[in-house]
Amino acid sequence: MLTCLVNGHVYAPGGVIENGALVVEDQVIRQVGPRDAVSIPPGARVLDARGTRVVPGFIDMHIHGVMGADAMKGQALVMAQALPRFGVTGFLPTTVAAPSDELHGALRQIAQAKNSSLQGAAILGIHMEGPYLSVRHPGAMEAKYFRPFDWVEFQGFVAASENNVRMMTLAPEVPPALDYLPRLVAMGIVPSIGHSHATFAQVQAAVKAGLRNASHVYNAMRPFHHREAGTVGAVLFSDDITAELIADGVHVDATAMKLLLRVKGAGRIALVSDGLPVAGLPVGEYRWAGESVFNDGKVAKLPGDRLAGSVTMLDGGLRHLVELAGVPFPEALACASSVPARVLGLNTGSLEAGKDADVVVLNERFGVLLTMAKGQVVFEA
Ligand SMILES: [Zn+2]
Known part of the structure; x- marks a missing residue:
């Protein structure tokens, strides 16, 4: 099947192509360029993107749920179908710290979801957030389920996931986690x-042992101190680490976002x-992971005003990066597409010939008009 997107502002790696065209065949981008330099194959379905911004699909490496669906309850397929409306074309359903049998169940169900090929955003694998974390920084998770790294238990998780674990959030300072980092990398x-x-x-x-990513920088990690730069200082300082950022404007304030951008650059x-799971649902009170969660439309909170997690999807985060943190649009785009693609080693994340055809059409207000995942239109406003 052939599809062409024409007349939009195409955000390609070399810069913006005004009045550009993009030719997609099967699952792959075949041509990108100015409208008059691209030959539209006969029989192609032509979509007019006049006045819009044509950008790479967004990749969310850290998402527990959306629109009522919960990765821990094995509802990854529902997530896959809900996410294209937010411009997401690929994601890692993310588990939380829980008893072993509960994690086994969730991992098995996500693996099944990944194997059944329905339309929607691609399930790229699984991000396990815990359970090998520090009780000093539980965040919104239940610290009673945190424990030291256990290689035998971990191999059981990997088996239950059918080898689909792609990312593992852990606390490397809690023995024996550090010793096992090279083995994770090898897997x-x-x-x-x-x-x-x-x-x-x-x-x-x-980092010497293979650490390359930091989960939600600033949140739930040892803060910066001028005599002990801590986890935050090391994440800011190390070019080897890519920092995940929750850009809902609440988890990290505008100044801290700007500092991060200035020190690490958008490419990291x-x-x-x-x-x-309450993201995308109406304002109100819900239950999640055994606690009551209030979604106020900006953020999800636990009793006592504790942050539970975000309700802002990547389209909103992109807008915040530009409007709150002053990041130029093409750089903000990289944070949502080419950077996570590089971290996960995917052949997507930019609009160039040969890449997977993961494409989003945005209006000037960051509203998602159309989402294409692997060449298939999976959302149209
Ligand atoms: Zn977390």
Whole structure:
């Protein structure tokens, strides 16, 4: 099947192509260029994108749920169908710290969802957030389920997931996690520091062992101190670490976002939603992970005003990066597409010939008009 998107502002790696055209055949981008330089094959379905911005599909590496669907309840297929309306073309359903049998069930169900090929955003694998985390920084998770890294238990998780674990958030300073980082890397799993009380030196040691990512930078990690730069200082400082950022404007304020951008640059920042199942639902009170969660439309909160997670999807995060943090649009786009694609080693994340045809059409207000995942239109406003 052939599809062409014509007349839009196409955000290609070399810059914006005004009045551009994009030719998609089967699942792949075949041509990108100015409208008059691209030959539209006969019989192609032509979509007019006049006055819009044609951008790469968004990849969410950290999302627990959306529109009532919960990764822990195995509802990854529902997530896959809900996410294209937010411009997301691929994601890692993300588990939380829980008893072993509960995690086994969730991992098995996500693997099944990944195997059944329905239309929607691609399930790219699984992000396990915990359970090998530091009780010093539980965030919204239940610390009673945190435990030291257990290689035998972990192999059981990987087996239950049918080898689909792609990312693992852990606290490398809690023994024996550090010793196992090279094995994770060898298995194709990206180790990510999070819910961690690691010192600057401990993070540096973890980078030597293969650490390459940080889960929701600033949130649930040892903060910066001028005599002990902590986990935050090390994540800001190390070019080897890509930092996930929740850009809902609440988890991290505008100044902290600007500082992060200035120190690391957009090329080392991956926008994530950390979305909860209540994301996308009306304002109100819900139950999640055994607690009551209030979605006020901006953020989800636990009793006592604790942040539970975000309700802002990547389209909203992109807008916040531009409007709150002053990031130029093409750089903000990279945080939502090419950076997570690089972290996960995917052949997508930019609009160029040969890449997977994951494409989003946005209006000037960051509203999603059309989403194409692997060449298929999966959402149209
Ligand atoms: Zn977290």
